[in-house]
Amino acid sequence: MPEARDATPYDALLLLSFGGPEGPDDVVPFLENVTRGRGIPTERLKEVGSHYFLFGGVSPINAQNRALLQALREDFADHGLDLPVYWGNRNWAPYLTDTLREMTADGRRRVLVLTTSAYASYSGCRQYRENLAESLAALEAEGLVPPRIDKLRHYFNHEGFVEPMTEGVLASLADLPDEVRDGAHIAFTTHSIPTAAADTSGPAEDHGDGGAYVRQHLEVARLIADAVTARTGVEHPWQLVYQSRSGAPHIPWLEPDICDHLEERRAAGVPAVVMAPIGFVSDHMEVLYDLDTEATARAAELGLPVRRSATVGADPRFAAAVRDLVVERAAVERGLTVTPCALGALGPSHNVCPAGCCPARNPRPAAAGADSPYA
Structure with a gap:
């Protein structure tokens, strides 16, 4: 820069x-x-x-x-x-x-x-x-x-977004009892969306199974998990999971749900889980209720120790x-050449959303993109 x-x-x-x-x-x-x-x-x-x-x-x-x-x-x-x-x-x-x-x-x-x-x-x-x-x-x-x-x-892959969340996961792991810490799994959570919306997220070339939405979250999860391993010497298994589903039950949404995931982890003998809400910028209602209240209560019923790491806020x-x-x-x-900050393999995102990026079912005019009526 x-x-x-x-x-x-x-x-x-x-x-x-x-x-x-x-x-x-x-x-x-x-x-x-x-x-x-x-x-x-x-x-x-x-x-x-x-x-x-x-x-x-x-x-x-x-x-x-x-x-x-x-x-x-x-x-x-x-x-x-x-x-x-x-x-x-x-x-x-x-x-x-x-x-x-x-x-x-x-x-x-x-x-x-x-x-x-x-x-x-x-x-x-x-x-x-x-x-x-x-x-x-x-x-x-x-x-x-x-x-x-x-x-x-x-x-999503800027150092200033990823690093605070990495430290949040490290703090949550450190807060777990000694006897379960090294075996803890990390559940990286984000807002579930309809699979059709996920498949068409990002520019047209990124469309497909999960689209850019899933691909970008997986990249952030990997970056954090790798950083945690590098700093602790412990490789914690992890998975991207979803929360806060809404809408008609017959419409497919991204899965697994965090509560279902906690049940599966407990049944598999996992000793503890850190819930890392990488899909959210701050601790708003989806974090306070869906994770801190609902998912934490389900974990208590299962006898599964959990911690929830911080968002960047x-x-x-x-x-x-x-x-x-x-x-x-x-x-x-201004026409200058810059080197954008972007961690990982995906590189920096586009500056201008191209036509066909994250399309709506019922298209409406959208500003600040290649198809904007407000140049």
């Missing part, structure tokens, strides 16, 4: 996330936002929202995004990167359209977007791009001239990785 920490031609970074309720009265309206257009009755949404009510109706994701926002601003200031950072959500305040309206009023003309999803998939990338296109169209309908939007590349190394990605993309836009 160039020594100069220059963000030109960009004049702002937008942290774009999912959003979550911040009180009991927010839960159903939030879920209505998430499921809009699917015709799900309110009573069913209340059932779905029961996980949130266990935590006082508050999702931790907004507080975690505030922490990341602060970490990014501090890192940029400490390293001389003059770039304001804004925050917008898909499904709850601060809403994406409101944030883009604010950025437009502030005179921002070239904006980079960081999404809180590290991997290629429809829900983790293309859907965010569709939301961006919807918000840009809304601003144009108001007579505004919105900024040009570009999206930072997928960062607002780790300073992740903030530094975002700075690196910003400077890298800005240099590319």
